[in-house]
Amino acid sequence: MFETGLLRGKRILVTGGGSGLGAAMGRRFLALGAELVICGRKRDRLEATASEMRQETSGKVTTIACDIRDGAAVDSMMDGLWREAPLDILVNNAAATFIAQSEHLSFRAADAILAPTLHGAMYCTLAAGRRWIEGNHNGVVLSILSTSTITGRAFTVPSAMAKSAVLAMTKSLAVEWGPKGIRTVAIAPGPFPTAGASGQLRLEGRDDTLMRNPLGRTGEHSELADLASFLVSDRAGYINGEMVVIDGGAHLRSSGAEDLLQWTETQWADQRAARSKG
Numbered sequence: 461m462f463e464t465g466l467l468r469g470k471r472i473l474v475t476g477g478g479s480g481l482g483a484a485m486g487r488r489f490l491a492l493g494a495e496l497v498i499c500g501r502k503r504d505r506l507e508a509t510a511s512e513m514r515q516e517t518s519g520k521v522t523t524i525a526c527d528i529r530d531g532a533a534v535d536s537m538m539d540g541l542w543r544e545a546p547l548d549i550l551v552n553n554a555a556a557t558f559i560a561q562s563e564h565l566s567f568r569a570a571d572a573i574l575a576p577t578l579h580g581a582m583y584c585t586l587a588a589g590r591r592w593i594e595g596n597h598n599g600v601v602l603s604i605l606s607t608s609t610i611t612g613r614a615f616t617v618p619s620a621m622a623k624s625a626v627l628a629m630t631k632s633l634a635v636e637w638g639p640k641g642i643r644t645v646a647i648a649p650g651p652f653p654t655a656g657a658s659g660q661l662r663l664e665g666r667d668d669t670l671m672r673n674p675l676g677r678t679g680e681h682s683e684l685a686d687l688a689s690f691l692v693s694d695r696a697g698y699i700n701g702e703m704v705v706i707d708g709g710a711h712l713r714s715s716g717a718e719d720l721l722q723w724t725e726t727q728w729a730d731q732r733a734a735r736s737k738g
């Protein structure tokens with residue numbers, strides 16, 4: 461679908477690129493000629509994903525273990541990267557969520573979602589942006605958000621809050637950093653099957669999520685990877701501050717969480733007990 465070498469010469473960091481949608485985007489970026497860096501907390505999983513990628517392509521893949529909740533760790537990751545060469549593109553993909561009745565969320569539980577999803581994305585963006593501006597280098601920040609930024613979403617309130625805040629960052633920096641050669645864009649995916657999302661959101665057995673999709677299916681990873689590749693490429697050079705929804709039209713019918721309103725207190729208690737058993 462794209463010209464060969466669409467992303468040739470681009471050095472791209474995908475946070476949370478060792479799994480799920482981050483890995484799918486990374487694979488496509490490599491296939492389009494980019495140099496890829498993936499980060500996450502789990503070094504083993506990053507290495508396993510990178511080694512699969514290296515077998516599939518001749519492109520260069522680097523892994524960095526980094527907990528993006530830690531600003532100093534983010535700065536040290538960016539220093540290390542910039543010592544070699546500046547990044548061209550940052551993809552804020554790492555995030556966390558789980559379903560819970562909000563009145564049962566401890567402050568620590570709320571922070572467990574806000575810290576990577578909001579603070580982590582902000583730390584990475586500020587760290588990359590500062591270096592781009594100091595070095596007079598153009599850049600693109602793509603943030604993977606959610607349609608909860610449009611609809612809100614019951615039972616995943618900290619995630620909806622964090623994603624909405626990163627959308628505000630995307631729009632605000634488009635104006636502040638656009639004149640400095642930095643584009644900020646976002647994607648709001650609907651349900652795409654990944655181990656992370658299915659496990660945390662109990663998507664299995666919640667047929668309503670799929671039934672409510674006007675297209676009657678979940679998204680394909682390749683569909684998201686295509687959209688991401690376009691948005692970070694120079695072909696999308698005039699798109700700035702925009703969030704593109706890719707959800708089959710699902711959010712026009714429902715936020716995706718309404719079936720949870722039917723859960724009984726016993727079901728929620730079982731959910732909490734399952735969590736506390738690990």
Ligand SMILES: CCCCCCCCC/C=C/C(=O)SCCNC(=O)CCNC(=O)[C@H](O)C(C)(C)COP(=O)(O)OP(=O)(O)OC[C@H]1O[C@@H](n2cnc3c(N)ncnc32)[C@H](O)[C@@H]1OP(=O)(O)O
Pocket residue numbers: 555556557558559560565566567568569570572573606615616619649650651656657660661669715716717732735
């Ligand atoms: C909906 C429709 C969609 C339909 C539409 C689909 C749209 C999807 C939008 C977004 C999707 C995604 O983000 S999908 C991405 C999913 N991937 C992930 O979440 C991967 C990263 N996840 C993680 O790291 C973990 O799962 C997570 C728990 C979030 C963070 O782990 P931490 O080690 O930081 O946290 P812990 O130390 O274990 O716990 C910190 C506190 O949080 C509490 N806590 C942890 N899990 C909890 C839980 N399930 N329920 C309550 N509370 C919980 C603990 O009890 C602690 O509080 P105290 O007891 O008080 O100490």
Ligand SMILES: NC(=O)C1=CN([C@@H]2O[C@H](COP(=O)(O)OP(=O)(O)OC[C@H]3O[C@@H](n4cnc5c(N)ncnc54)[C@H](OP(=O)(O)O)[C@@H]3O)[C@@H](O)[C@H]2O)C=CC1
Pocket residue numbers: 475476477478479480481482499500501502503505526527528529552553554555556576580604605606607648649650651652653654655656657
């Ligand atoms: N799948 C879906 O249906 C949807 C997904 N999204 C968004 O897409 C993105 C990818 O989600 P998905 O692929 O489904 O889920 P995954 O759980 O596979 O991806 C989350 C990634 O984030 C990384 N991560 C989490 N916390 C941290 C941290 N503190 N520091 C560094 N990395 C971290 C994880 O790696 P590690 O554990 O090694 O740290 C993991 O690779 C997320 O932003 C999610 O909100 C949005 C809407 C729908």
